[in-house]
Amino acid sequence: MKTSSQAFKQTLSRAFCLSAAVICLGASNSAWALFSDDEARKAILDLRKSLATTQLELQGEIDKLKTENAELRGKLENLEKQGEDISSSQKTYYQDLDTRLGNFEPRTITIEGLSGTVQPGEKKAYDDALKAFQAGNLKKADEGFSAFAAKYPKSPYLPLALYWSGNSKYANKDYAGAISQLQSLIKRYPNHPRIPAAMVTLGNSQLESGNKAAAKKTFSEIIAKYPDTDAAKDAQQLMAATK
Template identity: 35%
Template sequence: MFRFPAPRAAVAAACAALALLAAGGAQAALFEDDDARRAILELRQRFEAQRVDAQRQLDELRTENAQLRGSLLQLQMQIETLKQEIARQTGANEQLTRDLAELQRRTRDLASGVDERMRRFEPSKVTVDGKEFIADPQESQTFEAALAVFRKGDFAAAQVAFADFIKRYPQSGFRPTALFWLGNSQYANRDYRGAITNFRELLATAPDHPRAPESLLSIANCQIELKDAAGARRTLDQLVKTYPQSEAAGAAKERMARLR
């Protein structure tokens, strides 16, 4: 016949079974906690690795940024230096352009001055008393200066000036005219014999000169002043015969009429 176990034995058996079950559950829970810890540690390690890597990348970026800023600063400084150099070169080029323009102006002025000085010394055509000839500027100026003195009425100075001109330029185309005004200066200074000598010199060297008829008339005037009436009549007669169409010939006829 079947018998139920005694209560104590049953309870003991039940407790043993419960203890065994509890121990098995604790062991299982313990295993689960270790896995969780390992997972957490792995996550932490992975996160730390990612953080370190991110920090490294950030540091690299900061370094690159600093280097880039330094490079940009250097580039800006180089650009500014280049701008200054360009400005300096531009200023230098502008100054060079101004200097070149000034040099060209001075060169033109110098060339013009040289041309002007050359023209002052270059012989040119001159027409005096209807006669055309070549004379250098200094020669012309000396003659005109002497004539200006005569026109001012300073006959003594004019006599000296014309005598000096003839001495300095013995072959000058001005010579016949200079002899004529020299004779007139001497006449005004009452040097009648000296005047006759120079008027005759004009007639001997340039008988076809426009002043030749006046020179004969002036000789007759000098002879009249010297009380040489016969000589004056001969000179006036020569004038009428040699230059019959001249104005001086008409004046000579009137003088001869008075001399008679």
């Protein structure tokens, strides 16, 4: 069976022969007699048909290539996505592994400017107490922070434990306990970034316990030492209550 390409070549050759015969024989009546008008028209129609068939085949090939290209592009995008997922999964895995290892061996870290060694289970103890505070369970929070301070006296989390313990006592209306706790924090860590906020709670505790003079002194110290801070703004507003 002839292929479309072979048929096209045969028809083209036939048309070429027809044209050559007409040119060579000129306008001779005997030359025109060799090929009838029907044969010439048929050759032209066959040529057009072959061209149309070839164009359809070419278009089919082009469409097929486009489809294959789209499929390859899809596969490439899928591979890229898989690569991103694997990278993300590996990152999560190593972070989780790092966290797990941290639960079994001491680690040196820096918390709000204070560096120190964190023992296994130390961060969890702090986090548990903080969660209790955030949940409004003030008694449990205070007990948790107090236990933490006793067990980890050199922890870089200790200033935060003292700070939240003082706030827990204040929120639970244990003003004397809050004053003692916050004064201890301020004395031990005078340059800690939590000190301005701790002093505001200290002044409030002094004010609530009826010691307006002490509260006024604390608020004045905040305004003088930490101007242009939220703590200073709070102290300025609270000064009116000390009169």
